[in-house]
Amino acid sequence: MDGEGASLDRLILEALPCPVLVIDHGGFLIYLNSASERELGVNKEEAISHPLIDILFQGKKFDRKGRYSSALIETLETGREFSLRLEEIKTALHVLPKVFLVDTSILRDRDGGVVGACAVYYNFLRDRKLLKETVMNRLTTVSEQFETIYAFAEAIGARDQYTMGHSEKVAEYARLIAEALGLDEKEVDLAYICGIVHDVGKIGVPENILNKPGALTTDEFKQVTQHPEKGATILSHISWLEDVVPVVLAHHERYDGRGYPRGLRGEEIPLLSRILAVADAFDAMTSDRSYRKALPVPVAINELKRNAGGQFDPRVVEAFMRILGEYKGGEEERGNG
Ligand SMILES: [Fe+2]
Known part of the structure; x- marks a missing residue:
């Protein structure tokens, strides 16, 4: 029962046109959907189990102005969740960073403990x-x-x-x-x-x-x-x-x-x-x-x-x-x- 539920979840995430990323409590990528490969230029095999900051933010946790580079990491570390926050991401597909809008959420286990965080990215120029x-x-x-x-x-x-x-x-x-x-x-x-x-x-x-x-x-x-x-x-x-x-x-x-x-x-x-x-x-x-x-x-x-x-x-x-x-x-x- 649980197994069937999980695979349906996976199918839905794979079918979504927007990139979806999930990190564990240490900031390591534990899931990314197919749209992430297309839109963010991330290679699934290379990215899984690596720090999100290294994969998409050149290893820089903070930007030029001292703000978190990644809303997802900020959510994980501060507990603050975002709706449509502007974020610059330097993808492998572009010379310079592209602007996305990001929704983030904390992931909790049944006891309410933080196990990670997830994010959905929207390409605002397309929408x-x-x-x-x-x-x-x-x-x-x-x-x-x-x-x-x-x-x-x-x-x-x-x-x-x-x-x-x-x-x-x-x-x-x-x-x-x-x-x-x-x-x-x-x-x-x-x-x-x-x-x-x-x-x-x-x-x-x-x-x-x-x-x-x-x-x-x-x-x-x-x-x-x-x-x-x-x-x-x-x-x-x-x-x-x-x-x-x-x-x-x-x-x-x-x-x-x-x-x-x-x-x-x-x-x-x-x-x-x-x-x-x-x-x-x-x-x-x-x-x-x-x-x-x-x-x-x-x-x-x-x-x-x-x-x-x-x-x-x-x-x-x-x-x-x-x-x-x-x-x-x-x-x-x-x-x-
Ligand atoms: Fe011109």
């Missing part, structure tokens, strides 16, 4: 409703505002699949860089929004030019370079996005003054635009495009470093290297251990 109910409440107070941003993102994505995934990654990178540069919470959130909508002006560029595999003619290139202005114009009609407009307008300016549309240089370019430029270039280099395959991460890193002070603000590149280094460093430590 727009969850995003609306949690993160965006912090970003803005009116939920329609969230819908506006995603309406834009969908509009771009409908024409160019590449741009949609690209916008989300640029937003994630921009958010991390803004945080690493010590900007306040509002600016960090703004960096994310700007990342989502930065290429919205591509709505005004013909599809055959956007997806053209070969080199662009002078006229085609000119049309592409109009997208920051087109984007700024579109966004300027929405009053609560007024802080986003100058950032989007300047996202193709270069630190050395050789960018477009206005040829601004150095500190004349809004800081968030300088952040977007680095985030944008990194994702463009490390993704497959219609005209070339993705470059390896070390090559992209070298390109950013080589262009620090030229195309890019060196302070922004340095902050991004710091973030990348933290995660790379963690992997190396794990590899050696």
Whole structure:
């Protein structure tokens, strides 16, 4: 009877689309479902019986700000259970951490003793409703505002699949860089929004030019370079996005003054635009495009470093290297251990 119950539980957990992790009272992984392998890039055989902190958090129990890296470990150690807490996880599938929402619970035996803890992870970018109910409440107070941003993102994505995934990654990178540069919470959130909508002006560029595999003619290139202005114009009609407009307008300016549309240089370019430029270039280099395959991460890193002070603000590149280094460093430590 008990045996049948247990196997049905197992089947249900395996069928769930969200990662589910269970740790024992020592913080060691004792169960993970198939979705954990898919979404978190964890290998079941390699992860079971290992400390959760080593498997998903580069051995770091606390983050840069001294908070618990893992809600699951915090629940185990403090008894505090969480509902939809934001958590950054560096999975084997992504260069930088991805944000998930986590529910956690303490596991007790029949006598009420703590035997471990379990967690369910939601990919909030996939579940727009969850995003609306949690993160965006912090970003803005009116939920329609969230819908506006995603309406834009969908509009771009409908024409160019590449741009949609690209916008989300640029937003994630921009958010991390803004945080690493010590900007306040509002600016960090703004960096994310700007990342989502930065290429919205591509709505005004013909599809055959956007997806053209070969080199662009002078006229085609000119049309592409109009997208920051087109984007700024579109966004300027929405009053609560007024802080986003100058950032989007300047996202193709270069630190050395050789960018477009206005040829601004150095500190004349809004800081968030300088952040977007680095985030944008990194994702463009490390993704497959219609005209070339993705470059390896070390090559992209070298390109950013080589262009620090030229195309890019060196302070922004340095902050991004710091973030990348933290995660790379963690992997190396794990590899050696
Ligand atoms: Fe752009």
